[in-house]
Amino acid sequence: MKQPCGQHSHPHRLIQQPLTELTERLRQGARKITGPRQAILDVLRRHQSPLSNKEIHAALGKESCDLATVYRNLNTLEEMRLVRRFDLGDGVARFELLAEGDDGHHHHLVCRKCSLVVEIDECFPADIEAEIGRRHGFTQVSHRLEFFGLCSRCQVAPKPVV
Amino acid sequence: MKQPCGQHSHPHRLIQQPLTELTERLRQGARKITGPRQAILDVLRRHQSPLSNKEIHAALGKESCDLATVYRNLNTLEEMRLVRRFDLGDGVARFELLAEGDDGHHHHLVCRKCSLVVEIDECFPADIEAEIGRRHGFTQVSHRLEFFGLCSRCQVAPKPVV
DNA sequence: CATGGCGTTGCAAACGGATTGCACTGAGCG
DNA sequence: CGCTCAGTGCAATCCGTTTGCAACGCCATG
Structure with missing residues (x-):
């Protein structure tokens, strides 16, 4: 094989x-x-x-x-x-x-049914990380952010299309 | 046992x-x-x-x-x-x-070393989800967001304190 | 162009989180 | 106070990932 x-x-x-x-x-x-x-x-x-x-x-x-x-x-x-x-x-x-x-920083929008993945531009105001860190005594704060939803295909078709 | x-x-x-x-x-x-x-x-x-x-x-x-x-x-x-x-x-x-x-919606700040977890208030403007969904043809959009960093303890101590 | 060291590979076993099949138990309804 | 089915213990199983080991081959060096 x-x-x-x-x-x-x-x-x-x-x-x-x-x-x-x-x-x-x-x-x-x-x-x-x-x-x-x-x-x-x-x-x-x-x-x-x-x-x-x-x-x-x-x-x-x-x-x-x-x-x-x-x-x-x-x-x-x-x-x-x-x-x-x-x-x-x-x-x-x-x-x-x-x-x-490239630091590769971007996020994804993932379909809950068929797992289709779309790249997303939206992100955080960068200073929020620092602010959150300062407030809780953390340093080197990064984040992970993903969106989940139903893609256009899966909204109509009841069955997942892989 | x-x-x-x-x-x-x-x-x-x-x-x-x-x-x-x-x-x-x-x-x-x-x-x-x-x-x-x-x-x-x-x-x-x-x-x-x-x-x-x-x-x-x-x-x-x-x-x-x-x-x-x-x-x-x-x-x-x-x-x-x-x-x-x-x-x-x-x-x-x-x-x-x-x-x-309670819908329980909140996020966490997690220490990369000792896995200490702190609850976070910050979140997204709610309309961003809808906006992202609309832009990509998705519905029922939710998100998952976690922050990672080094907690105050682990910044000084090189060894994780569990 | 030959050589040797060490990074890499195949294979199989192991690992860890999570799930499941099955027989038994017990919660809570009448 | 019984009956029934959700819940449980136990062991096997699943699935993604890692790892130990011997063989291999990339490539720096001569």
Whole structure:
């Protein structure tokens, strides 16, 4: 079913432009540019909505690797700030590609039925965090904010459309 | 270690005032007033911070019951709007007692190190939800908002104080 | 272009929170 | 005071995620 990772004959084909920059960032962390690593980043590059480990694993084509490797890599990539982790509240971690220099701060509007995810611009007045922190003696305050609702499709269709 | 639930000799002792009201709401749902049920509500009544299933189970004294029963009861109680479920992002569900008529809408400020939880008043202008929904074709929009930071204790102490 | 170290991978086992099937118990109605 | 069905204990199970270990392979260095 799965095949060993060392066997792909064109290891760099999927990486298009950001190879240099990517290589740079990987090297800085004493990280290696492996087949699975590239393939995972490539899957994220092709999707706009946050993807779960399992979804990413399923989307890997012939470059597939073990699910555990997907987990490990996403943890690593998050550490390196190449991806951002989202918690949509269903107990499944999802990830988005993070652009260079981008702090990736935005929120999501999630459909309760079909889990459709829309990116949201709205956010807090930034000073509220500091204010809240000061009021309660906290520092380094950040926040997590997600909206939930019923998307237009699920309002009419009683059955979820995945 | 655990003892059967039927053995407590004073089944109603812990319930103080809200027995009538509680009984009312339980009866309406064709629910029974059992020992574990009372004990769980009582534990929540004695705490202000949200508690996990495991914490609640540990806090049950001689009224203890099976952990599975704690899970089942909290699901039931949430359904009945007697408690509110919080997701603090660590993959563990936590619960707070919900007062009669209270919609329980508020948010938390959580310490990243020691998991201290403080209740927060700040929230969104209510119309933002509707606005966001309208803009993206969603209805019934709600939100989840949590703040994370370093509490005053953990700012000085490098080690978490649980 | 060969070599070696260490970061990475596959595989399987384990982990932790949560759920569930089943037989038994007991709350509360008539 | 019985009957009935919600509730319970117990153990098995589920699912997302992590981890131990041996083999592998990326890549800095010679």
